[in-house]
Amino acid sequence: MILFFFLKLVSCENHKHRQKLMLDKKEHNYEKAILVGVITQNQDEDKLTEYMDELEFLAFTAGATVQKRFTQKLTQPDSKTFIGSGKAQEIKEYVKENEIGTIIFDDELSPSQLKNLEKEIEVKILDRTNLILDIFAQRAQTSYARTQVELAQYQYLLPRLTRMWTHLERQKGGIGMRGPGETEIETDRRIIRDRISLLKDKLKIIDKQMATQRNNRGKVVRAALVGYTNVGKSTLMNALSKSDVFAENKLFATLDTTVRKVVIGNLPFLLTDTVGFIRKLPTQLVESFKSTLDEVREADLLIHVVDISHESFEDQVESVNNTLMEINAHQKPMIMVFNKIDGFSYDKKDEDDLTPSTKKNISLEEWTKTWMGKSKYPTVFISALTKENFPEMKKMIYDEVMKIHISRFPYNDFLFEYFDNDEEEENNNND
Ligand SMILES: Nc1nc2c(ncn2[C@@H]2O[C@H](COP(=O)(O)OP(=O)(O)OP(=O)(O)O)[C@@H](O)[C@H]2O)c(=O)[nH]1
Ligand SMILES: [Mg+2]
Incomplete structure (x- = not known):
């Protein structure tokens, strides 16, 4: 869903309009969310709780209220859906029953995991990176901060576009499948790349001004x-x-x-x-x-x-x-x-407490x-x-x-x- 939204956005003709949309997109009005975290071999449960606490704080900062946390022990994340299919089903049922609008994962999901999960559960899915980018986008005040955030957002998006296309390509049978879909994505990729280099140029100019300012600060x-x-x-x-x-x-x-x-x-x-x-x-x-x-x-x-x-x-x-x-x-x-x-x-221990x-x-x-x-x-x-x-x-x-x-x-x-x-x-x- 999100990627689709992004695609629509970047195809938009008006640059200024697009830039505004890019930054203002997901304004959360305290939407209901759930968190998903995975315990792997090198993590213990206490750590996971700490990480989930932090994720909940991030979610709150972004404008979501967390209704429930789902965790799963895995030797390694599932390559297709990150979590196991049973857990995905459990989450799907909970989400439906409780009208949850957003699922937030503590780890970065691969583009295909994201796509598969959204298809399976049918709600908006964010990962940690996405969430942090969103908070930055909401909080960026000056044009300088906004430029930096927008650049980061496009850089996050670009490989996901590419890999999503690779994924589609494989589905369609690969080589020789040059259809309108690809042209569209190619165009979007080009627009994003142009935008990235434009933003980088803009930042370079600001960087120079800032460096001069720093040099002028005296001894x-x-x-x-x-x-x-x-x-x-x-x-x-x-x-x-x-x-x-x-x-x-x-x-x-x-x-x-x-x-x-x-x-x-x-x-x-x-x-x-x-x-x-x-x-x-x-x-x-x-x-x-x-x-x-x-x-x-x-x-x-x-x-x-x-x-x-x-x-x-x-x-x-x-x-x-x-x-x-x-x-x-x-x-x-x-x-x-x-x-x-x-x-x-x-917790002060009693003197006779020998634990x-x-x-x-x-x-x-x-x-x-x-x-x-x-x-x-x-x-x-x-x-x-x-x-x-x-x-x-x-x-x-x-x-x-x-x-x-x-x-x-x-x-x-x-x-x-x-x-x-x-x-x-x-x-x-x-x-
Ligand atoms: N109890 C207590 N709270 C504090 C103290 N110092 C800061 N806070 C609170 O901690 C919260 C965060 O403070 P900030 O000064 O915004 O922290 P920051 O490090 O600038 O945070 P970011 O800019 O978000 O990275 C605020 O609610 C402060 O009131 C302190 O000494 N004691
Ligand atoms: Mg601060």
Whole structure:
């Protein structure tokens, strides 16, 4: 269904009209959805629950309410329908009975799996990538973000068009079957390719402007907030720069980069708030958000924000580190900021309880003695909401920025002396 819709879209004559449709397409009015996840050999059930929780949050952010979760244990996904046929039947019955409009899979489906499932169950089917692209499309505000998202959408679509055609071709008997169908798809493919190169050109121009802007920022250290989505980067940005960046309890609240001048002590530096990372970030998005990520790549210092109240925070840290590696920003100086300590809780064990401790029994104090304490990066525990431990964090940021400042701009003979005076900052921070 979706592919068909896309095809209709790209055949549309008017470019502007088409672009608008492309971005505005699936506006979900809190439609009813179900989730489907598969446990494979290298996953356990706890992990699956965590992944499904995240998928449900993504679905909610996109505008769907989840009615039920379906899971299945498989040694390997079915090549035709991803899940087994019995499970597909069970889902079909549930969907019919409960008038479900959307099925969301946690994994990326191959084009033929998607097609077979839609044929079998007869409702709209989305995979994780599709869902994330959709959220980005709904949330992109500036023309820059919209251009990046549109590029990612077309890049997602293009191989699916190709492979879908290959699939049809095989059905029809292959070579020699050159009919009107193919011409149509060929035309659509050409239109998409043209559009992709147009968007790339457009982005190149913007990239150049942004690079110039970055170069014009003068001799100041640049720090960037990085971290998993929804950990509190924008909230921290607002607290540090007294600005008003949009923050909310949904995923990907921030798509556009915001840069603010921040002064700690007497030391001015630039702080960038940027898009959050997520597990299995679609590659199309990483690529088309290249210049947004340039802010991270070109930063002198990374402030890695972690939501320590989230039960999967360790996985999230790993995920962020992997993405940093992918964009080649993993060797920069970094500060680890463990946020949301106000929301942190743990199951304190009774003293006579001799069952082995799990991660759920670890207090903050004990966490600091794990890998966290041994980290080569300065580490601090804060709450961006209550501002607990802000003086400690500010001193830490100050020290790191100062180190970089001295090595970078040795002739910038300003005397920056550290002091923590909020009143002074109030005056300095209004840029
Ligand atoms: N309890 C608690 N909530 C917080 C804290 N910091 C941020 N939040 C909440 O966490 C949610 C996400 O905050 P954001 O600042 O939007 O997070 P972000 O990292 O910018 O998220 P994206 O832009 O979506 O990647 C919001 O509802 C904040 O109010 C904190 O220290 N404690
Ligand atoms: Mg944000």
